[in-house]
Amino acid sequence: MKLRTAVGATSVVLAASLALAGCADDSAPEENSPSPEASAETSESAEATDQAEPTEADIAAVEAIKVTGDPGSEPELAFEGLEVSVPTTRVVDTGDGEELAEGMKVTMQYVAYDAAGERLGSTWENDAPESFVLGDPSYDLLTEPLLGQPVGTRLLIANPTVDAQNEPSTVVNLVEITDAVQIPSRAEGEAVEPAEGLPTVTLGDDGAPSVEIPEGYEAPEELVAQTLIKGDGAEVTAEQTVTAHYTGWTLDGEVFDSSWERGEPSSFSLQQVIPGWTDGISGQTVGSQVLLVIPADQAYGAEADGSSELAGEDLIFVVDILDAD
Numbered sequence: 001m002k003l004r005t006a007v008g009a010t011s012v013v014l015a016a017s018l019a020l021a022g023c024a025d026d027s028a029p030e031e032n033s034p035s036p037e038a039s040a041e042t043s044e045s046a047e048a049t050d051q052a053e054p055t056e057a058d059i060a061a062v063e064a065i066k067v068t069g070d071p072g073s074e075p076e077l078a079f080e081g082l083e084v085s086v087p088t089t090r091v092v093d094t095g096d097g098e099e100l101a102e103g104m105k106v107t108m109q110y111v112a113y114d115a116a117g118e119r120l121g122s123t124w125e126n127d128a129p130e131s132f133v134l135g136d137p138s139y140d141l142l143t144e145p146l147l148g149q150p151v152g153t154r155l156l157i158a159n160p161t162v163d164a165q166n167e168p169s170t171v172v173n174l175v176e177i178t179d180a181v182q183i184p185s186r187a188e189g190e191a192v193e194p195a196e197g198l199p200t201v202t203l204g205d206d207g208a209p210s211v212e213i214p215e216g217y218e219a220p221e222e223l224v225a226q227t228l229i230k231g232d233g234a235e236v237t238a239e240q241t242v243t244a245h246y247t248g249w250t251l252d253g254e255v256f257d258s259s260w261e262r263g264e265p266s267s268f269s270l271q272q273v274i275p276g277w278t279d280g281i282s283g284q285t286v287g288s289q290v291l292l293v294i295p296a297d298q299a300y301g302a303e304a305d306g307s308s309e310l311a312g313e314d315l316i317f318v319v320d321i322l323d324a325d
Contacts, residue, residue, distance in 0.1 A: 054088040061079075062082075062084065062156055064079060067174060082117070084159075090156045091153060095152020099148060100147060102135040105180065106131065108129060108130060112172070114171060134180075152176075192227045208247070211249055223293070230287075231285045240270055241267055243266070246320065247261075248317045249315070250315060281319065290317075290321065
């Protein structure tokens with residue numbers, strides 16, 4: 001289920017053109033994962049063509065895109081009426097930095113254009129680069145073409161999608177990889193004895209958590225943020241973007257979302273998550289593991305009003321804070 005609240009239209013358009021799973025709108029909290037994501041229609045289109053190879057026409061169309069501008073600043077793309085049948089990429093420039101590997105936190109700038117060659121928006125506009133973990137299933141479109149490329153690489157990607165009228169279309173991005181760092185795979189630090197009466201957390205060999213919820217347990221009226229492992233990194237602030245591994249449960253013990261099950265941690269802004277995450281993660285240190293027990297009014301709303309299938313639900317999360325910037 002999504003942790004993010006609604007984000008701005010421009011960032012949704014940009015992120016939607018690069019990612020594969022369900023996307024935010026401007027009116028309601030999201031319901032699935034916290035990483036930048038595309039619309040359900042985009043997801044179906046992309047998944048349907050996931051195994052297909054670009055045709056000669058697809059490759060020729062992307063090769064014909066004219067890119068003007070030097071690395072380090074927003075480029076200008078020139079083309080008209082571009083259409084591809086499957087996601088199609090082209091390396092514009094090869095960087096000279098560290099080689100990208102799965103599990104790295106990758107930072108990028110990018111600009112998006114529609115099929116007619118009209119600019120949609122850019123992360124360069126507000127100097128707001130975005131980060132993701134290479135290998136995150138939400139970014140499958142970028143994983144294969146970027147693996148093994150060095151930092152500094154600029155990549156064109158044309159992605160078939162649907163427009164506002166649900167008609168087939170294409171979005172074109174130029175992505176520039178500006179940084180990449182290796183992050184830990186799980187929380188590491190000093191174990192902390194939790195308060196009595198809380199759900200009991202057990203870790204698998206790989207660090208994936210499970211919980212045992214006491215019989216008759218009721219969520220407290222106020223947010224609980226219990227540190228389980230105290231990391232030695234910097235203190236996280238509410239304005240930062242965090243990279244985290246996490247699992248979420250309802251109070252009946254049902255898992256509704258887990259980055260562990262997806263195989264990679266996720267990166268997201270603490271300004272775009274449910275309030276219980278913003279308040280519960282802020283003030284923790286990087287490297288920590290935190291048990292969050294979140295009352296419904298700090299999650300998706302106290303009333304089951306249909307805005308989310310989790311509305312009216314008290315929630316439990318175990319979060320490994322792997323990085324923050």
